[in-house]
Amino acid sequence: MKKLLKTKWFIVLAVSLLLIAGIILSFVPGSPLKAAVGLASNAVSPAQKGVKTTGNAFSNFWSALTDGIAIREENKALKEEIADLKYRLNQYEEAAIRYEELKGAFHIRDTFSNYDIYGATILSREADEWFSVIRINAGKNEGIVLEQGQSYPVVDVEMNLVGRVIETEGSTSKVLPLLHEGFSVAGKVNEVNGASVIISGDSVLKRSGLCRVKSFDKGVKLEPGTVIVTSGEGGLFPEGIPIGTISSVDYSSPSEVTATLRPFSSIGELEDVFVMIPFNADENKEGVPGTSETSGQGQGGNG
Amino acid sequence: MDRRKLIRKILVYAIYILLLSSLQVSYPYSFGFGGQIADFTFVFVVLTGYFYGFKDAAVVGLLMGLARDCLAPIAIIGIDGTLHVSAGIGMLVMFLAGAVGSSFFTKRMHRNIPFAFVSVAFTTLLYKISGHFLAYSWTFIAPAAGNYDLGVYEIVVRSCLLQTLLNLIATIPILLLLRFAGPVSINETRSTSDDVIMTSGDNSWLQI
Numbered sequence: 001m002k003k004l005l006k007t008k009w010f011i012v013l014a015v016s017l018l019l020i021a022g023i024i025l026s027f028v029p030g031s032p033l034k035a036a037v038g039l040a041s042n043a044v045s046p047a048q049k050g051v052k053t054t055g056n057a058f059s060n061f062w063s064a065l066t067d068g069i070a071i072r073e074e075n076k077a078l079k080e081e082i083a084d085l086k087y088r089l090n091q092y093e094e095a096a097i098r099y100e101e102l103k104g105a106f107h108i109r110d111t112f113s114n115y116d117i118y119g120a121t122i123l124s125r126e127a128d129e130w131f132s133v134i135r136i137n138a139g140k141n142e143g144i145v146l147e148q149g150q151s152y153p154v155v156d157v158e159m160n161l162v163g164r165v166i167e168t169e170g171s172t173s174k175v176l177p178l179l180h181e182g183f184s185v186a187g188k189v190n191e192v193n194g195a196s197v198i199i200s201g202d203s204v205l206k207r208s209g210l211c212r213v214k215s216f217d218k219g220v221k222l223e224p225g226t227v228i229v230t231s232g233e234g235g236l237f238p239e240g241i242p243i244g245t246i247s248s249v250d251y252s253s254p255s256e257v258t259a260t261l262r263p264f265s266s267i268g269e270l271e272d273v274f275v276m277i278p279f280n281a282d283e284n285k286e287g288v289p290g291t292s293e294t295s296g297q298g299q300g301g302n303g
Numbered sequence: 304m305d306r307r308k309l310i311r312k313i314l315v316y317a318i319y320i321l322l323l324s325s326l327q328v329s330y331p332y333s334f335g336f337g338g339q340i341a342d343f344t345f346v347f348v349v350l351t352g353y354f355y356g357f358k359d360a361a362v363v364g365l366l367m368g369l370a371r372d373c374l375a376p377i378a379i380i381g382i383d384g385t386l387h388v389s390a391g392i393g394m395l396v397m398f399l400a401g402a403v404g405s406s407f408f409t410k411r412m413h414r415n416i417p418f419a420f421v422s423v424a425f426t427t428l429l430y431k432i433s434g435h436f437l438a439y440s441w442t443f444i445a446p447a448a449g450n451y452d453l454g455v456y457e458i459v460v461r462s463c464l465l466q467t468l469l470n471l472i473a474t475i476p477i478l479l480l481l482r483f484a485g486p487v488s489i490n491e492t493r494s495t496s497d498d499v500i501m502t503s504g505d506n507s508w509l510q511i
Contacts, residue, residue, distance in 0.1 A: 008357050008402070008405075008406070011361070012398075012399070012402045015361070015365075015398060016395060016398070016399065019391050019394055019395040019398065020391075020395065022390070022391040022394075023389055023390070023391040023392055023395065026387075026389050026390035026391055027381055027387045027389065031390070033390045033391050034390045036390075037369065037372050037373055037376075037390040037391075040369050040370070040372075040373050041373035041374075044321065044324065044325075044369075044370050044373045044374060045373070045374075047321040047322075047325055048321075048324070048325035048328065048329060048374055050325075051321075051322060051325035051326055051329055052325070052329040055326075055329060055330060123328075123374075124328035124329060124374045124375055125328055125329075125331050125332070125375070126328075126331055126340070126375060127327050127328050127331060127340070127342070127344070127371055127374070127375035127393075128339075128340055128342055128466075129338060129339060129340070129462065129466075130377065130434060130438065131377045131378060131379055132375045132376070132377055132378075133375070133376055133377070133378045133388065134375075135328075135374065135375075166378060166386060166388060167388045174376060174378070174388055176378055176386065180378065181448075181449070182378055182379065182380045182386050182448070200449070203438070203451060203453060204452070204453055204454075204457055206338065207337065207338025207339075207461065208338065268332040
C-alpha cells in the first residue's frame, strides 16, 4: 500500500482529483481556492507589472535605436545628436498621443452623462486560445464594486465597446472581452428603428478577430459595412455604444441567417480602457460598502 | 542535494515562473500567429519535466499554473448558465503537462535534446486534443455555453498543428535558458553520466 502511495501516477491522480474538486468549488462564491489565487495574485501582479514596464521601456529604446541607425546612415557627422533628438522626439510623440487618448475620455463623459468613467490600463491579456479574460488595473480600491448580477461596460477611448467587467479585486478587475466565447450583447443597426441583433463571441471567428451576429428578424437585409451599436436591451449596456461593422452575411440557411462582425476596438492594440459605471450603481455601492464576497458573478445573458 | 544547489534551483525556478508567466500575458500577440499564441509557460513546464523529472515538474507546473490562474484566469459559462471566473484550471493543466513531460521519451531516449522537441510536440498535441474534447463535451453539460462547432480543419490545422509549431519554436529559447542558465549548473550536468540517469531517473541531465 505504501508503495502504491509513492508511485508517480497515483500522485498525479490524487493531485488532479484535488484540483478538479478545487475548480468545481471555485464556482462557489468565497471558495478557499479562489481566495488562495487572490492572495497569490497580489504577489504575482507586481512582478508582471515590472515585466510589462521593462518590456515597454525596451520596446521604446529599440525603436529609438533603429531610428537612430537610419539617421546615422544619412548623416554620419550628426549621428549622435540626431539619435538623441529622435529619441526625445519619440518620447514626446508618445506623450502627445497619450494626451490625445485621455482627452477622449472627456468626450465619453459628455456622451454618457449618467455614467461615471473610470480610466484603467490593461495589465494582462489572453494567455492562449481558450476562454481567458483580461485584467485591468482598476478595482475596488478605485471605486469599481460589483454586486451580484451586475456588470459594467468597458469601452476604449473612441467609445467603442471592449467588453464588460465580470469580477473585481482590490486593485484589479477582470474584463470579459468582446471576442470571448461567453460574451453576448444585444445590438441594433445604427439607424432609427434599426433591426435588433445579438452579437456573441465564437470560438472559430475569434481567431480572425470577428464575432457572430444572429437572431435578427426575417426580412432584414444586413450588408457588409453596416454599423452595429448596443441596443440597451437587457440593461447591462447603455444604448448607442458602437460595437463594430458587419463583415460578412451568410444567407445560405434562410431559417437561420447569420453574419460576422468586426469590432471597432482591437484589444491587441489597446493600452487604456474606460469602465462605465451608472450613477445608481454608485449609490448602491455606497449603501452596501465592502461587498467583496458577492462580486464576480456576472450574468451570462445578453447585455 | 546540498544547500547551495537547492537554493540555486529554487531561485532559478522562481525567476522563470514569474518572468515567463508575466511575459506570456503581457505581450501574447508578439508570440502569436493565426490566432494561436506560443505558450512559453507550457513549454517550460514540459521541458522541466523532461530534463529534471517529475518532482520538479510537479512543483513548477503547479506554481506556473497558479501564476496563470492569477494573471489570465479562465471564464466559462457554468451549468446554471452564469458566467464564472474559475480558479485552478491553469494549475491542473500545467501539473499534468509536467507529469506527461516527465514520463515520455525520457529514460529510453536518455533525455536527449532532439527528443525534447518530440516531448513538447507530443504534450502540446495531447493538451490541444484534450482541450477541444473537453470544450466540446462541456456544451452538452452546460447547454447555455452554446455550440462548439469547430470543423476538422480548424481543430487539426489551425489549432493543434499551428500551436504545436509555435510551441516547437518557443522550445528553442527555453532549451537554451535551461541549458545555460538552468536550475542545475552546466558543469554539473557535464559530469553526470548516462548510468546515473538510468539508475537515478529524476533530477538528471544528459550531456550529448
